[in-house]
Amino acid sequence: MIKAPYIYYKEKQLMMEEVRVEDIIKETGTPTYLYSKGSLLNQLKQLKEAFGNTKLLICYSMKVCHNINIANVFVENGCGVDIVSGGELYRAIKAGADPKKIVYSGVAKTEKEIREAIEADILMFNVESEQELTRINNIAASKNKKVSISLRINPGVDAKTHPYITTGMKENKFGIDSEMGVNIYKKAMQMEHVEVIGIDLHIGSQLLDVAPYGEAMKIVADYVRQLRSMNIPIQYVDIGGGIGIPYKEEQASPDLNEYARLITEPFQDMPDITFVLEPGRFLVAQAGLLITEVQYIKDNSYDKRFVIIDSGMHHLIRPSLYQSYHNIIPVIQKEKSMNTVDVVGPICESTDFLAKDRQMEEVTQGDLLAVTDAGAYGIVMSSHYNSHSRPVEVLVEENDYKIIRRRETYEDLLSGEII
Numbered sequence: 353m354i355k356a357p358y359i360y361y362k363e364k365q366l367m368m369e370e371v372r373v374e375d376i377i378k379e380t381g382t383p384t385y386l387y388s389k390g391s392l393l394n395q396l397k398q399l400k401e402a403f404g405n406t407k408l409l410i411c412y413s414m415k416v417c418h419n420i421n422i423a424n425v426f427v428e429n430g431c432g433v434d435i436v437s438g439g440e441l442y443r444a445i446k447a448g449a450d451p452k453k454i455v456y457s458g459v460a461k462t463e464k465e466i467r468e469a470i471e472a473d474i475l476m477f478n479v480e481s482e483q484e485l486t487r488i489n490n491i492a493a494s495k496n497k498k499v500s501i502s503l504r505i506n507p508g509v510d511a512k513t514h515p516y517i518t519t520g521m522k523e524n525k526f527g528i529d530s531e532m533g534v535n536i537y538k539k540a541m542q543m544e545h546v547e548v549i550g551i552d553l554h555i556g557s558q559l560l561d562v563a564p565y566g567e568a569m570k571i572v573a574d575y576v577r578q579l580r581s582m583n584i585p586i587q588y589v590d591i592g593g594g595i596g597i598p599y600k601e602e603q604a605s606p607d608l609n610e611y612a613r614l615i616t617e618p619f620q621d622m623p624d625i626t627f628v629l630e631p632g633r634f635l636v637a638q639a640g641l642l643i644t645e646v647q648y649i650k651d652n653s654y655d656k657r658f659v660i661i662d663s664g665m666h667h668l669i670r671p672s673l674y675q676s677y678h679n680i681i682p683v684i685q686k687e688k689s690m691n692t693v694d695v696v697g698p699i700c701e702s703t704d705f706l707a708k709d710r711q712m713e714e715v716t717q718g719d720l721l722a723v724t725d726a727g728a729y730g731i732v733m734s735s736h737y738n739s740h741s742r743p744v745e746v747l748v749e750e751n752d753y754k755i756i757r758r759r760e761t762y763e764d765l766l767s768g769e770i771i
């Protein structure tokens with residue numbers, strides 16, 4: 353069953369919006385990432401609706417899919433952007449983002465990156481350590497500017513997600529210990545070139561159960577009350593990202609109304625607060641398909657069948673890195689018998705697989721397969737390992753589509769190398 357909206361079969365042909373996937377691939381070849389604009393906008397709409405009239409700024413977390421055409425879809429629809437590097441700042445501006453809607457997170461902001469973000473006049477830095485705060489103040493002083501900041505506070509809440517993608521626990525490198533935070537806020541208040549405007553958190557990614565947000569937000573609301581009682585003027589509460597999507601058949605979509613309620617309710621006595629969200633996966637994952645072609649079928653004498661494709665961990669590393677599940681479906685349904693197979697790529701690593709022991713309709717050499725829910729953390733985590741080029745990217749809108757990243761050539765693989 354396909355859970356993603358805007359992706360369905362029509363007369364045995366896989367469709368994205370009103371376009372046959374096979375028709376796009378005839379032009380682009382494989383491997384290719386396809387994204388449905390309708391799906392991107394639909395996810396955004398659902399999120400906005402859940403928050404009703406709440407004062408809210410949605411900052412698209414562009415790390416999940418940084419193509420400027422994708423970021424632009426959100427920017428055009430009123431969103432800001434959550435960035436984590438100078439490169440993302442550059443991309444966000446190229447995508448048309450209003451700098452006053454850009455928030456900058458990340459534990460390792462360099463002097464150069466901070467300088468650039470100050471010059472761009474972004475909304476705020478989400479500061480992740482005391483040293484970073486000092487660095488921001490010093491750079492702002494050298495430019496004779498006052499720079500808005502939030503502190504990223506670690507509420508010590510277990511997001512109950514994959515251990516590699518939980519971020520709000522005491523042992524994680526992210527954010528500032530809640531016990532140390534108050535003192536750092538006090539220091540920030542003494543600094544001439546920073547202006548404290550908010551508090552930030554991000555407890556983890558791929559949360560399907562929203563309950564941990566409830567736990568975290570109660571802690572944060574109490575924290576904000578304490579800060580305000582000390583005349584520390586918190587106006588923005590940035591919740592970060594984290595809302596998940598159902599990759600597996602048995603998983604349910606997160607309850608967005610409950611999510612919004614858990615975030616806003618603890619702040620009912622503070623109606624002037626503006627909430628900032630940094631969603632990534634929720635907005636983009638389901639809009640994306642990675643289309644690949646079967647190169648070989650290989651059986652071994654241990655009853656193992658490998659479906660060898662022209663894509664793999666170098667284009668979608670999630671299965672190798674987090675044992676993540678992505679459904680893999682045929683681009684043209686043939687209704688053949690089912691087989692148990694490993695879907696593997698060309699990379700010289702045993703971890704190069706997109707599926708293991710997967711029940712799939714039988715496929716043959718030359719068939720096209722679609723890896724679903726691949727829009728988030730797909731192309732952005734791809735690499736040139738083994739000197740394979742990256743996939744093409746295509747944005748589909750209704751009955752039309754445009755190529756938003758061309759196929760890389762062998763020359764592209766050498767770009768930057770000095771010959």
Ligand SMILES: Cc1ncc(COP(=O)(O)O)c(C=O)c1O
Binds near residue numbers: 434457458554557633
């Ligand atoms: C600070 C911050 N904001 C936003 C996100 C986006 O998270 P997600 O894709 O889970 O919404 C992340 C990634 O986990 C993050 O680290």
Ligand SMILES: N[C@@H](CCCC[NH3+])C(=O)O
Binds near residue numbers: 517670728
């Ligand atoms: N890259 C991860 C999520 C990490 C979250 C980034 N802070 C994934 O593919 O699920």
